[in-house]
Amino acid sequence: MKAEIIAIGDEILIGQTTDTNSGWMATELNALGIEVISISVVPDKGERITGALDKAAERSDLILITGGLGPTSDDITKNTLCDFFGTTLVRSDEVMKNIESLLGRRRVTINEKNIGQAFVPASCRVLMNLMGTAPGMWFESRGRIFVSMPGVPYEMKHIMSERVIPLLKESGIDSGIMHRNIMTYGMPEAHLAEMLQPFESELPDGIRLAYLPSSGIIKLRLTARYPDKAFSEAELTRQVEKLKSLIPGLIYSEKEESLEEVIGNMLRSKSMTISTAESCTGGNIGRMITSIPGSSDYFTGGVIAYSNDIKEKILGVRRETIIRHGAVSTECAAEMSEGVRRLTGSTISVATTGIAGPSGGTLLKPVGTVCIALTTGHGTVTKSFVYGTDRILNIRRFSLAALNMVRVHLKAL
């Protein structure tokens, strides 16, 4: 089954609202094995909406439409749908009751515009919306299914989850598309692709490999499209095993998760704790670790040692080390990491010191340089890397490099 999504609304086209609905719907449809072949945003203009519906009916079995169902006069979707399907508006008592109940609870009096929302196209199946006054509408026409829903994200999600997806499941949809995600860190996309070129060219016809990079992390996605689910499953497992044997050091997870989630789970399962001493990353490693619910189980805390003074006073970095090697040095990183571990009593600790940029670099230590130290009960190891010139990207890359050092250490335990 092929689907497409049409988002209606001037506010998206002028950039006032970012359309997050379509991505959410695409994920849900893909999980059902329905292939989304197009997402489009059209303005609140009748002929553009009709044009998009015509085009969609040519190529898709299921057309999901969001937006343009509000009570104000710029929302014209409902009338346009009536024209498109050759039907007229009729009053729905069920929808009216829902509107009365919703507005009654919010102590809002019902006005003419609200009453207008109780009128629905005669040929549609009404999808009740308990979260708002505009109902969803399910049409079957030209051998296609068309579903129109409000653009308010939580109303759309409610109608999708409670009405549309159950109805789609009932109608026996199952296309057999399956995915597997492999998370990698440590190699740029071009190099990874070169390395995996032979693997990719040997893939059977029913399997595709995609590279989905996002600042430092590359997600590899294998997609199987065999009619037989068990066959897809087996083939995907076989290819994942092959991938794992080809790039074992680069894979940090076989499911869609972040480095900080992986580390968190490792620390929790080993009953270990971690602390951080951050200079150039300015708190970002702490933020990443604590973005995970329950991170207080394993994160004791950290020191953001931005000035040299703090490095010395709080972390106990020796002035001599800074004078001799500079604040951006593996020596300084080591003393920072040892200092924070001593201070917090954590099992392990990690420290960063570097030059995020855009200025502050030297010939020997250019912008993008970072020194990272990891301290455990067995001592301290350090590494240094050179990344790019963009401050925000560098902070992200430095943080990932530090988290990956932690991951590699924990994995070897």
Next chain:
Amino acid sequence: MKAEIIAIGDEILIGQTTDTNSGWMATELNALGIEVISISVVPDKGERITGALDKAAERSDLILITGGLGPTSDDITKNTLCDFFGTTLVRSDEVMKNIESLLGRRRVTINEKNIGQAFVPASCRVLMNLMGTAPGMWFESRGRIFVSMPGVPYEMKHIMSERVIPLLKESGIDSGIMHRNIMTYGMPEAHLAEMLQPFESELPDGIRLAYLPSSGIIKLRLTARYPDKAFSEAELTRQVEKLKSLIPGLIYSEKEESLEEVIGNMLRSKSMTISTAESCTGGNIGRMITSIPGSSDYFTGGVIAYSNDIKEKILGVRRETIIRHGAVSTECAAEMSEGVRRLTGSTISVATTGIAGPSGGTLLKPVGTVCIALTTGHGTVTKSFVYGTDRILNIRRFSLAALNMVRVHLKAL
């Protein structure tokens, strides 16, 4: 001038990536007075890309294309564009030099796929991409402008800001549209809109007000569309003054900048320094402050005091305070803030302790509760707030609330 945006990529259609590029581009184009009439997402399939380009050329003067320019074989945009424009790939020395310089910095060796990225369609104008290996490409054909850019957001934004927008301006696009941005913090969109309803209804025909919210910050954009620039300028100034008199406490800047930028400039101009003690925000305030280049001028550092032990041991919070009032209390926040100021010797300091969620709330202190303390030479002030239940949003809101307390204090000096 009418524009449309085509985003290419299977990852958007399967919902793995949300297309935030199109919304950003739409905002930029609207600011230039260019109307965006369509946004569409198409898969990495040649015939679908060509179909979208054909359709776009029928109705739009400017077609912006993102995605599908990576070095891997699933990225087919470049070859498809060659077919579409009837041209062939030629090697660009300039692009090759950029790739060498980028990868050289990262100490990565250049491979065949990288070299492939130096090949560009012969008929295009190359838009150099200093942030990545895939250049932007500007085509003029059928009386239309087509621009293809990588889908990586920071690369696209770089090419748009540094190449495309200047070129569009050069090509004489000047619709006389003018904007003013007013940055507000502290009131939800619906309430702000209700408050500004009379102001909005009194706006003259040539001026429009738009609300551009992004998690806690609402940018108010006034747009003037008069043929006479000087008149637009004067009218905008008059309306901005009116706005300032209506919501003086909510406006933190009259230009597009972040709270952390505003605070940074205030601290620098007053030769003051700041330090942070973060519990529930886990380093995010430090990260925000240090995301600004040159923040080492005024940020000494901070302590991420995630565990109670660290609050006591490093920051000197009294155990009694935690026992009597709890770790999430204005009393604890005050001692944290005083502790970090003492430790770092900064002019002022700010501390957060709270419950980011999703669990850990109690009846009296529900998830979303945060206590914030600000310490200066004159003592400590505290505030507490209750936000929502989403962890990531709460961390952001807690951090903004803390930064805003700092701003209000600095402003009053």
